[in-house]
Amino acid sequence: MxxxxxxxxxxxxxxxxxxxxxxxxxxxxxxxxxxxxxxxxxxxxxxxxxxxxxxxxxxxxxxxxxxxxxxxxxxxxxxxxxxxxxxxxxxxxxxxxxxxxxxxxxxxxxxxxxxxxxxxxxxxxxxxxxxxxxxxxxxxxxxxDEGSPWAIGLRSPFEPSKLVHRLHLTNRGIATSGTYIRGAHIWNPRTGAAADEIASMTVIGPNVYEADRFATAAFAMGREGVNFVAAMPDFDAYMIEKTGTATFTPGFARYIES
Amino acid sequence: MKHHRQFRRTAAGIASAAALLLAGAGAASAAPATKVAYALKDGTFTGKREYAFYGYLKVEAVIKNGSLTDVKILEYPNDNGRSHYINSIALPYLIQEAVDAQSYKVDFISGATFTSDAFIKSLQAALKPAGI
The missing domain is CATH 3.10.520.10 (ApbE-like domains)
Incomplete structure (x- = not known):
């Protein structure tokens, strides 16, 4: 249900x-x-x-x-x-x-x-x-319902009705920080500038609370964010830049349906 | 590696995104999405201010020649409270690819869409005087 x-x-x-x-x-x-x-x-x-x-x-x-x-x-x-x-x-x-x-x-x-x-x-x-x-x-x-790991779509920040990937995972949390619809809504507190080079930052972690807070932090850091997440054990990230290039951690690749 | 694609934001793109959001509202919204395609009164219409937990959202709809041509965000939840910064560490090994969107059957979707409902509600209020 x-x-x-x-x-x-x-x-x-x-x-x-x-x-x-x-x-x-x-x-x-x-x-x-x-x-x-x-x-x-x-x-x-x-x-x-x-x-x-x-x-x-x-x-x-x-x-x-x-x-x-x-x-x-x-x-x-x-x-x-x-x-x-x-x-x-x-x-x-x-x-x-x-x-x-x-x-x-x-x-x-x-x-x-x-x-x-x-x-x-x-x-x-x-x-x-x-x-x-x-x-x-x-x-x-x-x-x-089918007894398989949950199938999770990664929403495209450029075409909100479409998905960038289908992921298969369970017993984890996933969170995406991003700027759909309108410009940046998260700010880099160090520079005071909008964190606008990144379209979306998705983080998979041991639970959604951890994934959410690190997705927000990594998004605010801009392109360095994916490096930050990659250096944390038990966390993986998929970052999409406004140019349409995605950068992700090797650990994230295992969730992506090929 | 997938083919690299160009993404451009046009008024039509925004309008179709708005239409898709309306269509996606499903049970959450009362207005049938198909009505967006019908002739509307020309003009600029301001939506209602809608609660989105982190703040309020308000949109403006622009109708030209009977069609929704632009949706402007007049007010957006300020996410300063969520912002934080953590020093980055060593550069690890990463993979790159060009983003290519498509349709899949899934159980759930991850995306930063927490304001989409407030967006839809405000847009609906804006479109009411235009004939919806």
Whole structure:
């Protein structure tokens, strides 16, 4: 079963093969059917939107920004995101900062974190195979309806209705940072210039949270980004330049259908 | 190695991309995509400001001779908060190829499209006074 809903301003799609609950749920399972589980994933994203949106005045993000809520009094979810933000700030030499520009805004991490969190929900309930996608970033487990690794298309940044490659992979996360529709929307904080030589940067990592944050970082770095990812164990990248040339890591090649 | 291709952004290209996005909206959007091909009132129409989590998006549609000829993005979510920089390390071995797009049957698609729904909604609002 596959369903899509619009949450956090983007389409979110969840697929769980029907075989997962064919013989009913194990005792103590939270979700009795595949449909229940997909609903639970959507609820989880709705919670994240309410709690983390910097555009909702009642969200924890907005309340922390206005000084009405101390970080130590925030929810467990917010404190987890704050700890991850601090970790990323350290790993990026201070370039990733949830307090950049005088406002508190952790949304840079929240999309990938929200997908990983929803995947955890299904892992904990005994699901072996599923796929969760939010705005083009995907977490995969097990096998698709046919029992094969998930088939993932790499969208062309030049022709959004077409794909550059078909990939086959599972138990990984994939995220793409890029500039479809309009010019650059990610900036190199070192130069202050738009990171516009790159059309898209796709990263495959151990989970979608890691893939997402490194795709964003690598994209902001421009052409050096692919080198940065290549040097990290357990991560692979496929970078498309505006000229139409793609550069990718040898590890990425094994996912590409030839 | 695939053949190298030239990519050019033209008004028609943008309009067809917009039409494709409308078509791709499927369950997410109420307006049937086929209507884009019909004659529209000429002029420039501004869409509604739409929420896209990282910010807001607003588009302007330009109709000439009854066709959608251009879509301008007036407001786009500012992604500064996501930007970060990490020092690069040694240059590793990499592979290069020319990008060639095609159609495949897949389970899911990875791409930076998180604002596409806000784009479609804003564009639909812009096209309403033009006769859609």
């Amino acid at each position: 596959k369903r899509t809903e619009l949450i956090m301003g983007m389409p979110i799609t969840v697929a769980i093969p029907d075989r997962e609950r064919m013989d009913g749920a194990a005792e103590g399972a939270r979700y009795l059917t595949v449909d229940d589980a997909i609903g639970g994933v959507f609820d989880s994203f709705r919670d994240v939107d309410e709690r983390f949106s910097p555009y909702k005045p009642a969200s924890e993000t907005s309340r922390i920004d206005r000084g009405e809520l101390a970080q130590t009094d925030a929810s467990a979810e917010m404190r987890e995101v704050l700890a991850l933000s601090e970790q990323t700030r350290r790993e990026t030499d201070g370039y990733f900062n949830v307090r950049a520009g005088g406002h508190f805004d952790p949304s840079g991490l929240v999309k990938g974190w929200a997908i990983a969190r929803a995947a955890r929900l299904l892992d904990d309930d005994g699901f072996i195979s599923f796929c969760i996608e939010a705005g083009g970033d995907i977490e995969m487990r097990g096998a698709n």
